[in-house]
Amino acid sequence: MQLKEIFTKRKKYATIPNENSKIDVPQGLMQKCKNCNKIYYRKEMKKSLNVCPNCGYHHPLSAWERIESLFDEDTFKEWDANITSSNPLNFPEYEEKVLKDCEKTGLNEGVVTGKGMINGQETAFAVMDSYFRMGSMGSVVGEKIARSVENARKESLPFIIFTASGGARMQEGILSLMQMAKTSVAIKRFSDDGGLMISVMTHPTTGGVSASFASIGDYNFAEPGALIGFAGRKVIEQTIREKLPKDFQTSEFLMEHGQLDKIIHRHEMKNLLTTILEMHQKEVN
Structure with missing residues (x-):
């Protein structure tokens, strides 16, 4: 067989993909x-x-992925799992959109709350899920967070919250904005009783969430590269008529300007939280 024939035959069962080729994955x-x-x-x-x-x-991590990455196996107990949203303003198609997100995420709302063990240290916990209505804060989200803080106060537990939100949920109007005050008051009561709150802001933490409970922890942390801020970049630039830095409203920018205590890589999160919980537990004892 000639060399030319060998290469001609190879073409029958070996092809080089080009930009228009589709690979079945x-x-x-x-x-x-x-x-x-x-x-x-x-x-x-x-x-x-x-x-x-x-x-x-x-x-992004889903709420349950976050919980699985931090809590000791079989120690997490969920609170208020059955609270669901209504449509107080009769906003068009709101209920349908919430139901769609319920089916997509397996959650009833955009936050999961409860308590459990992190390396043997018991703590109360809330984690927002950006896959559910972009983690927006409606009445149920605010209610669940306020209740979890109150439960932490009653049981003398530390409280850790992971925030991820596009802000207040516009479909609920002023009722969603009221959650800023309600959650902040619950945290103030918790703090006055000597409670420890750790806030970890993830991408994105914006709007009313960043302006309320996300920013008032005893420790305020963030993940690398997280977008954190109240108003959007374009709104601020148009208001002050100046161009903002490229890294404006990133966790790195906030850290540089003294608005965060630390930026924590996700792989280091569990160990750092354990260290803080152990340190404060020794102070209590």
Whole structure:
């Protein structure tokens, strides 16, 4: 057989893909990093707690993924799981959208609250889920957070909250804005009784959430690269008629200007929280 024939035959069962070629990949098997565009197996990203192994970009975690990454196995007890939203203003299609997010996330609302053990240290906990209405704060979100703070006060437990929110939920109007005051009052009562609150802001923490309970912890932490702020960049630029820095409203910018205590990599989160909980437990004893 001549050399020319060998290469001619190879073409029948070996082709070089071009830009128009479609490669059959099972849906959900791969995940692309939004920051560096590298592609990884989804299992690999999950093992890395949704942190890109190449550039370190922190992709969002669902509420239960966050809880699983921090709490000791079989120690988490959920509070107020059955509280659900209504439609007090009869906002068009609001109930349908909430129901759709319930089906998509498996949650009844945009926050999960409860208590459990982190490396043997008992703590109360709330974690917002950006996959549910972008973590927006409505009446139920505010009520669940206020109740969890009150439970922590009654049981003399520390309170840790992970925030992720696009702000107040416009479909509930003034009722959603009222949650800023309600949660802040609950935290003030908790603090006056000597309670410890740790706030960890994740991407994004904006609007009424950033202006209330997210920013009034005894410790205020954030994940790397998180967007944190009240009003949007364009609104501020148009108001002050100045161009803002590129890193404006990032956790790094806030850290530089004294508005955060520390930026914590997700892989270091559990150990740091354990250290703080142990330190304050010794002070109590």
